[in-house]
Amino acid sequence: MLSPIIEEALNNQIAVEAQSSQVYLSMASWAEVLGFEGVAQFMYAHSDEERMHMLKLVKFVNERGGHAKVSALEAPPKEFGSFKEMFQELFNHEVKVSACINDLIDICLQQKDYATHNFLQWYVSEQIEEEALARNILDKIKLIGDDKGGFYLFDNDIKQLITADTTQQP
Ligand code: FEO
Secondary structure (H helix, E strand, C coil), X not given: CCCHHHHHHHHHHHHHHHHHHHHHHHHHHHHHHCCCXXXXXXXXXXXXXXXXXXXXXXXXXXXXXXXXXXXXXXXXXXXXXXXXXXXXXXXXXXXXXXXXXXXXXXXXXXXXXXXXXXXXXXXXXXXXXXXHHHHHHHHHXXXXXXXXXXXXXXXXXXXXXXXXXXXXCC
């Protein structure tokens, strides 16, 4: 059974994951409109992955006797400047999400909720991967600089980075 404090903290994380999915969906749409098919596919997949992170939490909260809440979301930006800025934003966003997971884990330890603590370890590993992936992409973009041909190849290559996670059910 979840304590009210843990239930509220998990519900906050549900909103964080849902907001992440919205932000990446907006990034996907922007890239698609600009004609960057690979970047768009990557962002659509990333948006789906965040929805999966959210659903996993929804199911956990309800299974443990709580009530997962669906809350209103902020409209994300519609445009992101350049791809470098967009991927920087993605990286910054993931760092913030990692901080939220760490706070949540602190609360679990304070509340002695070891079951939720155990469940959240999956998110800890996932955040390590997501930050590393975003950093890796940013490094590539920095190498490309203003080279249009390089960007064309990058748009093609990024499709390889779409993770298998998006096809998994929560
Ligand atoms: Fe679910 Fe990328 O944090």
